[in-house]
Amino acid sequence: GQQVQQSPASLVLQEGENAELQCNFSSTATQLQWFYQRPGGSLVSLLYNPSGTKHTGRLTSTTVTKERRSSLHISSSQITDSGTYFCAMEEDTGYQNFYFGKGTSLTVIP
Amino acid sequence: EAAVTQSPRNKVAVTGGKVTLSCNQTNNHNNMYWYRQDTGHGLRLIHYSYGAGSTEKGDIPDGYKASRPSQENFSLILELATPSQTSVYFCASGGRERDTEVFFGKGTRLTVV
Numbered sequence: 238g239q240q241v242q243q244s245p246a247s248l249v250l251q252e253g254e255n256a257e258l259q260c261n262f263s264s265t266a267t268q269l270q271w272f273y274q275r276p277g278g279s280l281v282s283l284l285y286n287p288s289g290t291k292h293t294g295r296l297t298s299t300t301v302t303k304e305r306r307s308s309l310h311i312s313s314s315q316i317t318d319s320g321t322y323f324c325a326m327e328e329d330t331g332y333q334n335f336y337f338g339k340g341t342s343l344t345v346i347p
Numbered sequence: 348e349a350a351v352t353q354s355p356r357n358k359v360a361v362t363g364g365k366v367t368l369s370c371n372q373t374n375n376h377n378n379m380y381w382y383r384q385d386t387g388h389g390l391r392l393i394h395y396s397y398g399a400g401s402t403e404k405g406d407i408p409d410g411y412k413a414s415r416p417s418q419e420n421f422s423l424i425l426e427l428a429t430p431s432q433t434s435v436y437f438c439a440s441g442g443r444e445r446d447t448e449v450f451f452g453k454g455t456r457l458t459v460v
Contacts, residue, residue, distance in 0.1 A: 270448060280390075280437065280451040323389065325449070334405065335380060335441065335449055339389035 243324060243338035250345050256311040258341045260324035268327035268335070269300050271309050275320045283322075284309070314345045350374065353438050353452035360459050366425040368455050370438030378441045379421040380449070381405075381413060383434040390437065396421055428459045 240263035250256055260269075269287045272280040284291050286298040286307065300307040307324055321340040328334065350373045360366045372379065377398045382390040392405030394413035402413040410432060412424040421440075425432055435456050441449035 268449075272451075279453040282448055282450065285448045325390075334392060334395065335439070336392065337382075337390040339387075 241324060241326060241336050241338040243322075243341050245341060246339070247342040248344070250314045250343070252314060252316055252345055252347055254314055254345075256309075256314055256318075256343060258309040258311075258322050258324075258343075260307045260309070260326075260338055262305050262307075262326050262328075262336075264328045265305065266300075266302065266307075266326040266328060269307050270325050271296075271298055271307075272323045272325060273320055274323065274340075278320075280323065311343075314343075316345045316347065319343055319345050351438055351440050351450050351452040353436075353455050355455060356453065357456045358458070360425075360428045360457065362429060362459055364428050366428050366432075366457065366459075368423040368425075368436055368438075368457070370421045370423075370452060371419050372421075372438075372440040372450075373419065374440050374442075374450060375418065376440035376442050376450075377418070378449075379415065380439040380441070381411075381421070381423045382437045382439065383407070383432075384437060384454075385434050393423065393436075428457075430459045433457060433459045 242261045244259045271283040284298045286300045288302045290299045295312045297310040323340045325337045352371045354369045380395040381393045384390045396415040414422045438452040
């Protein structure tokens with residue numbers, strides 16, 4: 238089945254630093270979405286970005302479809318950015334299955 | 348605003364009992380999904396559906412059934428609950444077209460004792 242690999246598994250930053258999260262997948266993606274989850278919370282959609290570069294606030298996602306990878310850049314991190322970030326993709330097989338990576342746990346400290 | 352509502356939010360069940368988790372979406376989405384989330388495993392797809400009357404197996408369907416009686420509703424059924432099914436379950440909906448996002452419910456925490 239589809240493999241979605243996220244790196245790093247965990248990351249600790251000081252407030253104000255930038256974060257770069259990576260997502261690699263084993264087959265061509267037709268959809269690529271980044272989610273955020275607080276401990277015990279639900280998944281909140283951050284960015285929908287199947288290809289190219291998209292921005293929202295301090296977040297930038299770049300997806301290179303042919304290279305089967307996507308990144309999420311968080312600029313000027315804040316303590317409230319702490320949580321787990323997931324990428325999820327739907328593969329280009331005609332079957333609409335949505336697969337998740339295991340997430341990157343981000344901790345932002347003062 | 349896209350909305351996916353799960354019920355119940357918390358459930359304690361006994362081993363061997365039947366559990367039904369419900370999900371309702373008002374997004375008019377064709378696709379609906381059930382995931383479970385466990386520490387160390389991320390989110391794993393249990394069942395999904397392309398529309399009313401359809402259910403498909405995901406990656407970990409054993410021990411689970413699904414039902415999609417209408418566009419809006421998608422249920423996950425545990426006929427004989429086991430402690431290994433203790434988890435947090437998430438429902439999601441998405442459009443059939445490729446250029447659509449997926450939206451999640453708030454989750455159901457199930458404990459099987």
